[in-house]
Amino acid sequence: MSEEYLIKSNQEIAYNVFQMTLIGDTSKIKNPGQFMNIKIDDNYENFLRRPISISSYKENEMTIIYKIFGTGTKKLSYKKSGDLIDILCPLGNGFTIKKNTRKSILIGGGVGVPPLLELAKQLKNNKMDFDVIIGFPSHRDVFLENEFKKFSESIVVCTIDGSYGEKGNVLEVIKNKQISFDYYYACGPEKMLHALVKEGYIGQLSFEERMGCGFGACMGCSHKTIQSYKRICKEGPVLESSEVYIDE
Amino acid sequence: MNNLEVKLPGMTLSNPIIPASGCFGFGYEFSEYYDINILGSFVFKGTTLNSRYGNPNPRIAETYAGMLNSIGLQNPGVEEVINCELVKLKKVYHKKVIANIGGSTEKEYLESVKLISKCSQIGAIELNISCPNVKDGGIHFGLNKDIAASLVKAVKSVTNLPVYVKLSPNVTDIVEIAKAVESAGADAITLINTLIGMRIDIKTGKPVLANTYGGLSGPAIKPVALRMVHQVYRNVSIPIIGVGGIMNASDVIEMMYAGATAVQIGTANLIDPYACKSIIEDLPKLMKELKINKISDIIGGSHI
Structure with a gap:
């Protein structure tokens, strides 16, 4: 029931790094830095979705770039142009363009x-x-x-x-x-x-964090900030520098 | 006549599908995806008297056909739940919700139960005596039958709401504890919470979870859940809510045959936010195929 996207291309662009272009609805994307959560397949070996940030987007097309870290991303790299893939998108807040910066x-x-x-x-x-x-x-x-x-x-x-x-x-x-x-x-x-x-x-x-769901339900990716805790998937992944807590 | 209707103490459900605590937030998060009023009910995130931040990250690990979590009962505390989360929920959900309540002392449980019982949105209390991730999160109430029974008795004396007791599978004899909470006045039993497990990162040789151990959930635990529901069904007469690895309509039917009156869906919601909606839509089709008229007819059917 979550949306299916059509893979337009999926190719290696650096060592173990792949760029995948997807065709489908991008109308809900609000900000750069939002991410998607990808279901690798219906097999239970890679049970959880894989959160991957959106690298660029335009109407009905978006691109992700991911690195092979384990079996899930390995399987993702085998996907071919024309394959359909189950994606929850867009997730998270993304970057907010700050006006009035000099440089x-x-x-x-x-x-x-x-x-x-x-x-x-x-x-x-x-x-x-x-x-x-x-x-x-x-x-x-x-x-x-x-x-x-x-x-x-x-x-x-x-x-x-x-x-x-x-x-x-x-x-x-x-x-x-x-x-x-x-x-x-x-x-x-x-x-x-x-x-x-x-x-x-x-x-x-x-920020990056291991996620359960990617849409705010499980509290798996809660991240301590100066004022409170934030879900990296929901109130993040982007935090302001003034709220970042460093535990040392 | 609704063929999916089932009855739990204090609540008549339009279908047996109940998202499980900890996998459905406070409900409104999912109303972005579908109208959550189609659910039988749902159990909100485990709530304690005071707010809790939970365990350090990483709190999630993946495994074949499942996942481990060590969230550690992160929640804003019962007052914030009443004043904020339930207010948000009211806008999108008009049925009764089940309140999952945890605690580290009897006093704490009783305070929370008293406060939450005043809310008209609550249809039942689910007493969490089985969170494996927090030493003081109530698990010690769930591992000993006498302590469990004494807590249930005390909770029953401070609330008029039905009390469902969520039990831990990490015990030697599940039947003994189920019988004890039944005798103490529990109105229903939720079975099972997660099984304790771990993963190790072979690149570092260290546990994946910062908390070392976590609760295993997902399809991997379904046979264990089925077995425990089956065993307990034989030995108690109060209703059982079956939970553990249910992913689809077939799993629901299987769990109800084992003895569950209703089922909870946990981990499935995390990999597919539409999971419960799909199951509710698929159930009538599957029942037709299996020649099941009313779903309540099959409860405990495997025992006959």
Whole structure:
């Protein structure tokens, strides 16, 4: 009963990283950074749905980018153009474009990079000035660089091992290159997000958490914030930097 | 005449389908997907006297044909439930709801039950003495027949609502506890809560759940639930609400044959928010196929 989407394409774009384009209703998507919850198949081996962020969307078409981490995403990578797939979409809040920023920066780490692409598109449509910095472990992991170039002339790619672009993690590179900004939008590993918060920068961060349902029913992904607890699937995945709680 | 109608103490249900506690929030979350008034009833998220934040993350792990959770009874506390959650629910749901109440002391249970019993939206109390994820979440009331019976007796004395008691399968003798709560005045028994399990991440060698152990639910536990419902049905005369791994209409029929008067649907809601709606729509078709006239005719049918 949840909606079926038609797979238009599903191909590897970096090491174990796949881009899947889906045909179906996208009219309910409100913000970049919202996600979908995908049923792998009717087999009970991969029992739970897989939450994956929407990388870009337009009328009746959306794209996701995912990495093979286990058997569920492995099976997803075997899906072919023409296959139907059961998806709950859109879920979560997504990024809210902050007006009146002088210059913002999009900061992405690994599989946290994809939702920033749609954000870049919308920032450009809003004629806002922004930089992009995206980080990956190594050269073979890099993706979306050329797509971001369509929306921003200022893009920095970094790799931890230095095999491509700048060497280091995104935060190190931001500091080394003295990239200045007054607002940021970030998605990536929790370590990266927490490091940004600790630096005192102001912005929005998209978190990841293991989910049961993805739509607010099970409380599986509750995340402690400064004021209260928030469900990453419902009141998240995007939190304001001012509400991020770091337990140390 | 509605062929799906079943009767529980204090409540006549238009069908036997009841979303289970912890898998249906406070109901209104699902009204975005369908009109939840089609449900027989539903049980809201386990509620305690004071608010609880629950266990650290990760609280969810996947397994073949099921999942483990270690939420730890996260809930806003009974007053917030009454003043906020039930108010929101009232806008979208006009039937009676079943209140799942947990606690760590008898006093706490009684306070919560007294407060929630004043709400006209509540049709019955489901006494949660079986949450496996919280040391002080009531589980010790569910593991010993005398302690369980004494709590049920006390709760019955402070409420006029029917009291359904949700039992833990993590016991040596389920029948003994079922009989004890029946003697203490329980109006019905909900069987079963989750089975305690764990997963280990082989890349780190560490448990997947931050809480180490969690409650196993989903189709993996259905045979255990069926067996316990079957066993208890033979030994008590109060109605049983069967729960554990029910995914579709066939599972409902199977559980009712085992001895359940109504069923709860838990984990199925999490992977398909429309699960209960589909089951309610599929039941009449399946009954026709199986030549079942009234669904209540098959309750405990496997025992004859």
